[in-house]
Amino acid sequence: MIPSTFSYQRAGSVEEAISLVSEHGDDAKFLAGGHSLLPLMKLRLAAPEVIIDLGGLHDLSYVDDKGSYVAIGALTRHHDVEHSEVLAREVPLLAHAAGQVGDPQIRHRGTIGGSIAHADPASDLPAVLLTLDATIVARGPGGSREIPIGEFFQGLFETALEPDELLTEIRVPKPALASAWSFQKFTQRAIDWAIVGCAVQDGRVGLVNMGGTPLRATATEAALAGGASPADAAAHAAEGTNAADDIRATKAYREHLARVLVSRALTEASSRS
């Protein structure tokens, strides 16, 4: 399979990337690691006329301890998030979850910013960063702005990013109790997207693939805040979700999985605290 024709441009700086996308508008797409976009282009589900390759923007690949939060450059690869000593110490949930994305080859190319900007509700990191209450930094022609992750995901593959904005950084506040985390993922084959997944940290619960965007299990969180046991709180995990019926699972089965996985995650997280 071969993508339809496009013009390839390589950005030499963040400023040049923004200038190129401003010039080409909706016809252009940013290319980071390419492991979400290129498969869609090969299937002709996406056919941008201009590809702006960000692969040379090495200054957007970093994990920095900023005191109260960890700053992660948008082009940091899953492999580097997985092996970051800062994240292993401060946000082990994120380091672990990055190591569960795809397979080693995919983690050598795919980036955290690309995964978030792509906004696939079946991807692991959007739900994990929602659970961690991250802040997204985007830069456009007029400068940078911060977007709370709760406002970032707006629909299936839709985000709050403007067409001429580049996601540059992800800021993850350090959890109150870093060790009390859990990440659960149910797949048919090792490298598959989650049929359902969930993440737990600091009383927050995020869900993978239970709707058009990554979701917080708000009813479960409210039950936990009210003193419910993990098992009782997990019984509310599917409330307010909108899971799909598709070739991998029915909606009812996904709701069942959400309750089971959230129960396991809450139990595991509390056993680590």
Added chain:
Amino acid sequence: MKVDLTVNGTNITADVEDRMLLVHFLRDVANLTATNVGCDTTSCGACTVLLDGESVKSCTVLAAQASGHEVTTLEGLATNGEMHPVQRAFHTEHGLQCGFCTPGMVMAIVSLLKESPHPTEEQVRNGLEGNLCRCTGYHNIVRAALAAAEAPAEVSA
């Protein structure tokens, strides 16, 4: 567009379509056909090569993205006619049946052993989650990876 890659230590400059995938560049421009196209959907790993020393699926990388970088294919592993330790281990452990997944498996294991020189069996199995063998001959492939890790000589690529 003009691309400029170093493939197995040799510089190759070519004028290609912007949309050309790395795997097609390797097979059709560099005439190196060990790298196979299997699923063509980033799943099976038959097209695995090393990009700057790390395993990637060359069906999901543009030749343009690899321009200016170093690519190693299966053909680039042997030195002075001597098989690479991973290749030798596939031979001694009979780590293949039909052989179609083999080039990708070998390259994935070379990359794995660079990151974890002495992996456990579980680490090898996890490390190969991106490579499918339709003959289901996984046991001997895992044995080959473990044997290569214990091989006395130079594990390098």
